Amino acid sequence: MADCGEANGPERKNEIVRAKNEEKELTKEEKQRLRKEKKQQKKQKEKKDDKGSSEKSGREKTLDPLSASQVLSTQSPTQKVPASAPIPVPPSGAPSHSSGAPSHSSSGAPSPADKPAKSKAELKAERRARQEADRASKQQGSSSSSKTKAPASDLNPVVKRLPEHVQVDDPAVVKRLAKKLERQQTRPHSSAKKIPLRSDYGYKVSLFSHLHQYSRKAPLTQLLSIPSSVIHPSIVRLGLQYSQGIVTGSNARSVALLHAFKQVIMDYSTPPNEELSRDLVNKLKPYISFLNQCRPLSASMGNAIKYIKKEISNIPSQYKEEEAKTKLLECIDKYIDEKVVLAAKAISKYAIEKISDGDVILVYGCSSLVNHILCEAFDKNRKFRVIVVDSRPRLEGREALRRLVQIGISCTYVLISALSYVLPEVSKVFLGAHALLANGYVMSRVGTSQIALVARAFNVPVLVCCETYKFCERVQTDSFVSNELDDPDELMVTRKGKTQLEDWHDLSTLGLLNLVYDVTPPDFVDLVITDLGMIPCTSVPVVLRVKNVDQ
Amino acid sequence: MLVEDKKQTEQKKYFRTQMRTDPDMASAVAAIRTLLEFLRRDKGETILGLRESLKWATDCLTRVDSSVAVSSGGELFLRFISLTSLEHQDLARCKKVMEERGELFLEKISLSRTKVAKLCHTFIKDGAKILTHSYSRVVLRVLEKAAAEKKRFTVYVTESQPDTAGRQMAEALRRLGVPVTVVLDAAVGYVLEKVDLVIVGAEGVVESGGIINKIGTYQMAVCSKAHNKPFYVVAESFKFVRLYPLNQQDVPDRFKYKADTLNNVSELSKEHPVIDYTPPSLITLLFTDLGVLTPSAVSDELIKLYL
Numbered sequence: 014m015a016d017c018g019e020a021n022g023p024e025r026k027n028e029i030v031r032a033k034n035e036e037k038e039l040t041k042e043e044k045q046r047l048r049k050e051k052k053q054q055k056k057q058k059e060k061k062d063d064k065g066s067s068e069k070s071g072r073e074k075t076l077d078p079l080s081a082s083q084v085l086s087t088q089s090p091t092q093k094v095p096a097s098a099p100i101p102v103p104p105s106g107a108p109s110h111s112s113g114a115p116s117h118s119s120s121g122a123p124s125p126a127d128k129p130a131k132s133k134a135e136l137k138a139e140r141r142a143r144q145e146a147d148r149a150s151k152q153q154g155s156s157s158s159s160k161t162k163a164p165a166s167d168l169n170p171v172v173k174r175l176p177e178h179v180q181v182d183d184p185a186v187v188k189r190l191a192k193k194l195e196r197q198q199t200r201p202h203s204s205a206k207k208i209p210l211r212s213d214y215g216y217k218v219s220l221f222s223h224l225h226q227y228s229r230k231a232p233l234t235q236l237l238s239i240p241s242s243v244i245h246p247s248i249v250r251l252g253l254q255y256s257q258g259i260v261t262g263s264n265a266r267s268v269a270l271l272h273a274f275k276q277v278i279m280d281y282s283t284p285p286n287e288e289l290s291r292d293l294v295n296k297l298k299p300y301i302s303f304l305n306q307c308r309p310l311s312a313s314m315g316n317a318i319k320y321i322k323k324e325i326s327n328i329p330s331q332y333k334e335e336e337a338k339t340k341l342l343e344c345i346d347k348y349i350d351e352k353v354v355l356a357a358k359a360i361s362k363y364a365i366e367k368i369s370d371g372d373v374i375l376v377y378g379c380s381s382l383v384n385h386i387l388c389e390a391f392d393k394n395r396k397f398r399v400i401v402v403d404s405r406p407r408l409e410g411r412e413a414l415r416r417l418v419q420i421g422i423s424c425t426y427v428l429i430s431a432l433s434y435v436l437p438e439v440s441k442v443f444l445g446a447h448a449l450l451a452n453g454y455v456m457s458r459v460g461t462s463q464i465a466l467v468a469r470a471f472n473v474p475v476l477v478c479c480e481t482y483k484f485c486e487r488v489q490t491d492s493f494v495s496n497e498l499d500d501p502d503e504l505m506v507t508r509k510g511k512t513q514l515e516d517w518h519d520l521s522t523l524g525l526l527n528l529v530y531d532v533t534p535p536d537f538v539d540l541v542i543t544d545l546g547m548i549p550c551t552s553v554p555v556v557l558r559v560k561n562v563d564q
Numbered sequence: 565m566l567v568e569d570k571k572q573t574e575q576k577k578y579f580r581t582q583m584r585t586d587p588d589m590a591s592a593v594a595a596i597r598t599l600l601e602f603l604r605r606d607k608g609e610t611i612l613g614l615r616e617s618l619k620w621a622t623d624c625l626t627r628v629d630s631s632v633a634v635s636s637g638g639e640l641f642l643r644f645i646s647l648t649s650l651e652h653q654d655l656a657r658c659k660k661v662m663e664e665r666g667e668l669f670l671e672k673i674s675l676s677r678t679k680v681a682k683l684c685h686t687f688i689k690d691g692a693k694i695l696t697h698s699y700s701r702v703v704l705r706v707l708e709k710a711a712a713e714k715k716r717f718t719v720y721v722t723e724s725q726p727d728t729a730g731r732q733m734a735e736a737l738r739r740l741g742v743p744v745t746v747v748l749d750a751a752v753g754y755v756l757e758k759v760d761l762v763i764v765g766a767e768g769v770v771e772s773g774g775i776i777n778k779i780g781t782y783q784m785a786v787c788s789k790a791h792n793k794p795f796y797v798v799a800e801s802f803k804f805v806r807l808y809p810l811n812q813q814d815v816p817d818r819f820k821y822k823a824d825t826l827n828n829v830s831e832l833s834k835e836h837p838v839i840d841y842t843p844p845s846l847i848t849l850l851f852t853d854l855g856v857l858t859p860s861a862v863s864d865e866l867i868k869l870y871l
Contacts, residue, residue, distance in 0.1 A: 367810065441810070474810040539810055540772070547808045548867075549772050549844075551860040555867055 312448035380445025453535035501525035592637035632768030698724035700765025773844030773859025
């Protein structure tokens with residue numbers, strides 16, 4: 014204790030003296046704090062020298078190709094997005110929760126506010142990592158550190174925190190997530206009623222080991238204690254619907270989320286001595302973590318949550334509770350109406366101009382927006398026929414087929430393996446999107462980029478239909494870094510009483526991969542139809558800029 | 565009905581006189597002059613009525629001259645003059661404001677060709693061999709400026725059937741003292757290995773960054789891509805139009821044929837189109853009075869112009 018480095022003068026000395034005279038626990042805390050301060054000072058000295066090499070050794074935990082792509086993706090500047098923009102798909106309020114999410118263990122010094130959050134084990138891990146870094150740098154000599162000096166100073170401002178859902182193979186991060194879930198209860202509840210942490214299932218293919226892989230047969234709700242007063246029942250129901258695949262599709266999920274939030278707001282009552290605008294946001298955080306655990310949030314859901322949080326925090330404090338609640342319910346209704354319902358109408362108006370008589374249109378999977386467009390075009394007496402392409406294991410095309418045949422459109426149904434066989438007779442391809450990224454890439458159901466690629470080879474125009482609320486500021490160039498892994502057991506097929514791959518768990522070298530999304534580059538997309546009009550794929554950042562100016 | 569017909573014939577006469585007095589003027593500029601004159605003579609009582617009649621006037625003009633530029637110029641003119649605060653109480657004062665804006669717009673676009681020429685002539689190096697298509701006044705202006713800068717270059721012009729407008733271009737270039745050769749439309753692939761760059765004008769620039777121009781441009785673009793020669797387009801900003809064709813078929817019929825054909829002939833499928841669409845992937849750069857743009861930046865500029 015007496016050997017602390019740069020003391021803050023007489024203040025520290027008094028504290029130390031006081032501590033010496035008090036009980037053992039306090040001194041332990043003191044010791045921890047002093048150790049932390051020493052560490053901070055040491056880190057500040059070393060920061061400029063060993064930043065590069067310490068980062069490299071810290072990232073050894075993740076696979077090498079992955080770490081390279083992670084560094085690349087965090088460095089790629091997005092056009093007009095400031096470096097401090099919020100990180101990818103905003104998970105459960107993690108970036109805004111400053112005390113809850115300290116930066117990645119090997120990058121940057123922990124801020125003083127994080128002190129109570131760190132456990133001894135994490136401190137030890139950090140110290141060990143830094144010692145290894147020191148040893149490594151001493152071995153490599155000054156040449157490497159001088160080389161890494163220049164990029165290190167470049168890396169410093171650009172390195173963003175990676176969201177937890179893409180660091181599943183890093184045990185420190187998983188532990189941190191568990192602690193955060195514990196902490197997201199309001200004080201009076203006991204720890205038995207916390208949000209459970211869902212565990213991964215089955216062997217994960219190494220390229221995707223940084224993502225979660227859950228089993229449908231073990232929904233999160235089974236781990237919840239009854240009665241669970243932490244999570245609102247409509248949210249529990251919603252979570253179950255998400256994880257079992259009852260509610261699927263970007264639009265359906267966001268609208269269901271907003272309806273559940275409306276229910277939450279209606280049943281909400283401000284506790285005494287609290288303000289609605291602040292307390293309600295805090296109440297929503299555990300719900301969002303819970304939903305994130307049931308199924309990772311989509312980009313559209315992320316934008317909807319951002320909007321709600323903004324609306325809640327903008328409620329002026331002089332509003333009475335009833336007024337505030339009605340206002341919030343109105344806002345949510347308006348959002349759904351504007352961004353989903355009216356947008357669909359506007360998009361159909363533009364899209365119908367592009368459908369001429371005698372067209373053969375190809376669609377993939379089940380996109381609510383594309384189905385809406387085709388139904389409207391049919392109502393306006395356009396003569397066309399549709400080819401529905403489908404793929405395992407979700408077989409969503411069957412739902413689209415059902416809807417189109419019901420109103421009388423003549424359809425053909427093929428599996429994706431027959432794509433190059435049907436394409437010569439196709440005149441246009443209409444695709445839906447899960448999200449449009451800031452660099453013009455289209456994120457959609459797995460198989461979409463394949464369709465776009467083959468259509469390009471046959472010179473068939475590809476049109477993507479997407480509402481503007483699905484535009485997100487994330488930048489992605491591949492389908493590996495951020496994706497979703499579905500239940501691998503879904504790939505098993507039972508035919509004539511025999512199930513192939515029944516005992517795939519026993520084979521240690523066999524891995525089943527059930528990807529959900531993939532990313533299509535903008536060169537394969539000819540036109541994007543949004544509610545603002547028809548734009549080329551490269552103009553997505555312009556729309557984002559215009560939208561931000563409006564807000 | 566009679567009043568409208570009278571107005572229409574008056575308009576057409578004014579438009580044709582404008583075109584005749586200054587053959588060097590773009591048809592869109594003549595159209596905008598006509599619209600300005602129409603605005604001055606209009607006796608409408610409301611702003612909304614004024615806008616409606618201006619739209620009607622633009623429609624009439626497109627029936628005289630069906631080029632894309634006339635319709636795009638008309639729409640941009642309407643937007644430009646109403647893009648100011650029209651909160652005055654007096655209609656006469658509003659009209660005056662609109663007329664002033666109209667004059668300003670006309671002034672701006674008459675300078676646009678000079679701006680384009682100033683930007684583009686630096687891309688023509690000494691000793692260059694240039695290939696161009698049909699008769700374009702903007703390209704002529706660019707080559708004039710380059711010749712004035714004492715650069716030595718030779719030009720190959722395609723004959724451009726069915727109206728052999730290429731010969732007109734060759735005549736104009738000979739008068740400037742530039743060595744020029746007229747080639748057949750079919751000889752574009754043959755001659756491309758000799759040329760260094762390709763410059764063409766445009767009748768309209770579409771949202772995707774592609775262009776609509778005299779038929780034969782698309783072929784030239786595909787060949788120059790195959791030979792890896794740069795393909796430059798020169799166009800003024802009033803030619804930017806809110807169309808998004810996906811392929812040749814997708815271009816609306818009202819632009820594909822001349823106005824006389826559209827009015828007189830019943831079976832359009834037997835007629836030969838006079839324009840074609842060149843997709844943005846084949847274009848290297850566009851020179852406009854808004855600057856030198858890549859095809860993907862055109863959409864950005866269009867959003868700024870129209871929104």
